Amino acid sequence: MTEFERSAGAGVLAVWCMDWPAVAAAAAAGLPATDPVAVTLANRVVACSAAARAVGVRRGLRRREAQARCPQLHVVTADPARDARHFEVVTAAVDEVVPRAEVMRPGLLVLSVRGAARYFGSEQAAAERLVDAVAAAGAECQVGIADQLPTAVFAARAGCVVEPGGDARFLSGLSIRQLAAEPSLAAAGRTDLADLLWRLGIRTVGKFAALSRGDVASRFGADAVVAHRFARGEPARGPSGRELPPELDAVMSCDPPVDRVDAAAFAGRSLAGELHRSLEAAGVGCTRLAIRAVTANGEELQRVWRCAEPLTEDATADRVRWQLDGWLNRRRDDRPTAPITTLSLHPVEVVSAAALQLPLWGSSGDDDRLRARRALVRVQGLLGPEAVQVPVLSGGRGPAERITFTPLGDEPVPRADPSQPWPGQLPEPSPTVLLDDPIELLDAEGNPVRVTSRGLFSADPARLTSSPVAVLATGKGELSWWAGPWPVDERWWDPEQSANGRTARVQVLLDGGGPAMLLCYRQRRWYLEGVYE
Amino acid sequence: MTAAMNLDRDRSNRAEQVEHLRRKIAGMSGKASGSGGSPWRGPSPSKAALPDSETLLPLPESLAGRLPGPLPRGSVAVLSGARSLVLQMVAAVTAAGGHAAIVGQPDVGLLAAVEMGADLSRLAVVPDPGIDPVEVAAVLMDGMDMVVLGLGARSIAPTRARAVTARARQKGCTLLVTGGDWPGASARLDARVCGYEVTGAGSGPPTPGCGRISRVRLDTTAGGRLARPVRAVGE
Numbered sequence: 001m002t003e004f005e006r007s008a009g010a011g012v013l014a015v016w017c018m019d020w021p022a023v024a025a026a027a028a029a030g031l032p033a034t035d036p037v038a039v040t041l042a043n044r045v046v047a048c049s050a051a052a053r054a055v056g057v058r059r060g061l062r063r064r065e066a067q068a069r070c071p072q073l074h075v076v077t078a079d080p081a082r083d084a085r086h087f088e089v090v091t092a093a094v095d096e097v098v099p100r101a102e103v104m105r106p107g108l109l110v111l112s113v114r115g116a117a118r119y120f121g122s123e124q125a126a127a128e129r130l131v132d133a134v135a136a137a138g139a140e141c142q143v144g145i146a147d148q149l150p151t152a153v154f155a156a157r158a159g160c161v162v163e164p165g166g167d168a169r170f171l172s173g174l175s176i177r178q179l180a181a182e183p184s185l186a187a188a189g190r191t192d193l194a195d196l197l198w199r200l201g202i203r204t205v206g207k208f209a210a211l212s213r214g215d216v217a218s219r220f221g222a223d224a225v226v227a228h229r230f231a232r233g234e235p236a237r238g239p240s241g242r243e244l245p246p247e248l249d250a251v252m253s254c255d256p257p258v259d260r261v262d263a264a265a266f267a268g269r270s271l272a273g274e275l276h277r278s279l280e281a282a283g284v285g286c287t288r289l290a291i292r293a294v295t296a297n298g299e300e301l302q303r304v305w306r307c308a309e310p311l312t313e314d315a316t317a318d319r320v321r322w323q324l325d326g327w328l329n330r331r332r333d334d335r336p337t338a339p340i341t342t343l344s345l346h347p348v349e350v351v352s353a354a355a356l357q358l359p360l361w362g363s364s365g366d367d368d369r370l371r372a373r374r375a376l377v378r379v380q381g382l383l384g385p386e387a388v389q390v391p392v393l394s395g396g397r398g399p400a401e402r403i404t405f406t407p408l409g410d411e412p413v414p415r416a417d418p419s420q421p422w423p424g425q426l427p428e429p430s431p432t433v434l435l436d437d438p439i440e441l442l443d444a445e446g447n448p449v450r451v452t453s454r455g456l457f458s459a460d461p462a463r464l465t466s467s468p469v470a471v472l473a474t475g476k477g478e479l480s481w482w483a484g485p486w487p488v489d490e491r492w493w494d495p496e497q498s499a500n501g502r503t504a505r506v507q508v509l510l511d512g513g514g515p516a517m518l519l520c521y522r523q524r525r526w527y528l529e530g531v532y533e
Numbered sequence: 534m535t536a537a538m539n540l541d542r543d544r545s546n547r548a549e550q551v552e553h554l555r556r557k558i559a560g561m562s563g564k565a566s567g568s569g570g571s572p573w574r575g576p577s578p579s580k581a582a583l584p585d586s587e588t589l590l591p592l593p594e595s596l597a598g599r600l601p602g603p604l605p606r607g608s609v610a611v612l613s614g615a616r617s618l619v620l621q622m623v624a625a626v627t628a629a630g631g632h633a634a635i636v637g638q639p640d641v642g643l644l645a646a647v648e649m650g651a652d653l654s655r656l657a658v659v660p661d662p663g664i665d666p667v668e669v670a671a672v673l674m675d676g677m678d679m680v681v682l683g684l685g686a687r688s689i690a691p692t693r694a695r696a697v698t699a700r701a702r703q704k705g706c707t708l709l710v711t712g713g714d715w716p717g718a719s720a721r722l723d724a725r726v727c728g729y730e731v732t733g734a735g736s737g738p739p740t741p742g743c744g745r746i747s748r749v750r751l752d753t754t755a756g757g758r759l760a761r762p763v764r765a766v767g768e
Binding site for chain 1: 615631640641643644655656657658660661662663669674675678731742744746747749
């Protein structure tokens, strides 16, 4: 077939899925491909399936007319987003066989044939592989190969391979109306041009190509010149496929296997350097990093670190070290049974490097923030990742649950939304010391005070015992004032929570100048929750 | 001769002299003027007179009028007694745009600080600083405007304290020490609760079962080199 080599830069393969809007509509509706389907736009049929065509449905028919010809016709309106969504599967299937395909429209792909032909042995073999791959993805297609991109598209519609240098000869036999058949190659007025040429007696593309360029340009305008160029098979642009996403993973096989933390830290540092070079080359920063390790016994360990800001190289190295430290120093039974042989870093989520760029002149306050952050990161390096906690206001009712602590570097996400209304929230001021010590609240007779299911005291409280703070105070735990109980109605619908009984809070003031305290009743016990001082 | 005259003139204005010496100390301790673009740090020798915001620590309003003198940045103060005093300081510093860290106080109620006006995004907490909290505080001085250090009744050797004090002065970071003593601290503040206000419990002594605590009254005593012994009663 290919006795001549295609000239350099030429050779385009087009993959055409016929009636794609109808195929996509059938797939979206869950119909088999053999059902008659028509896609309409502005009451006219713009695409129909082969089954519909067999019973006389044609493009351009009115909807009612199409339904009259085929009563069981499934009619849907055109939706370019649906076409594109379903075509993504085909694109992925083609990318698996030959990368860097350009999608001209949903239903039509073009790609450069040279590499594929060399890889699969011949253009025919490459075309066969592509047809198989698309069929495996659940679509039907025709493949055409030619020197130039427009010719390849027409060859795909005919389902043939045009031999090298034979573009003009192949096109010359086509009807002039074919010039307007492919919407992705034709400008808006192409149908009028084809009509005009038809009426002038120029019935084939070959006759149009035989006209001189000057005559075409002076009589029919700019779009006609474009059409004339490809009618002659003159060089057009090649396919410009999308770039593959760059491979960002950094993998290291450890030899000898790593079983000590210091060796792991060393490995982590060089791996972080490698990852950051590839991130830098791709112009992105990493905000979610997966650290994976495989041990000699085949155990796989993985953890994803999520960060509020793009990770720097040092921060990545720190995280690798902390993670390996954690894995290697686990308790006996959880510890990996063999040393680590493979270590890999996989950026799960990346952002554009613009987010990493510091302003040239610095901005007020930002400088301070960075310096503060650096100091905190150093403390993290000394004490471990969980040592530095950043508080953030959270929703809730008690004083402790209204502050959420997250380790520095993690995204500060409150446990509950603080902007929601929280009925029953304790009013200001909040206790300045937060504790959680069991305590006894007694009535005048020395019996323990309970909170009933109606949210009342079983008896008026009179004194406190077993409180470290109360011992410090001058009195013997006698109360001079108390207020409450303020019941907390939380999660009563949850059987596990409601089994623990009522939760309530009470403020008490100790006799003899002792401190004011906040007590919390839960699980049928009193706890000293906070001290006002 | 001129020097003597200068000195005389300086003496006539004590505040100016203090300012002058403070600037000299800052210059000698190598605090570079270009260390930050913020108005927060770095006394700059090129400026004739420094605004107070660059050399003095913002104090809580309830304390500002009542303490005898302001706390300069880079000084060490020992706070004892009620926790509200620490939180008021934290609130004042973070609200004014500074960064603060609390080391070794796992039981601190930060919600109370928020109610006093603290900005939590400028606050970090190291609840468990390990065996050497002083070391952690010294590291944090690099970037913070104020570090609250809970000693947990540890005692600090005077030589160690001197080194850390010098570091605090050089970095312009105020160190507030609680839960222990600090040899050579320039100010000592002690706060005691002197009463609670209860709203909604009638006049006179509050009736049990009614009302709620609405205010904590503090009695602050200041001492130390920077502050003449004085008592102030605040919120």
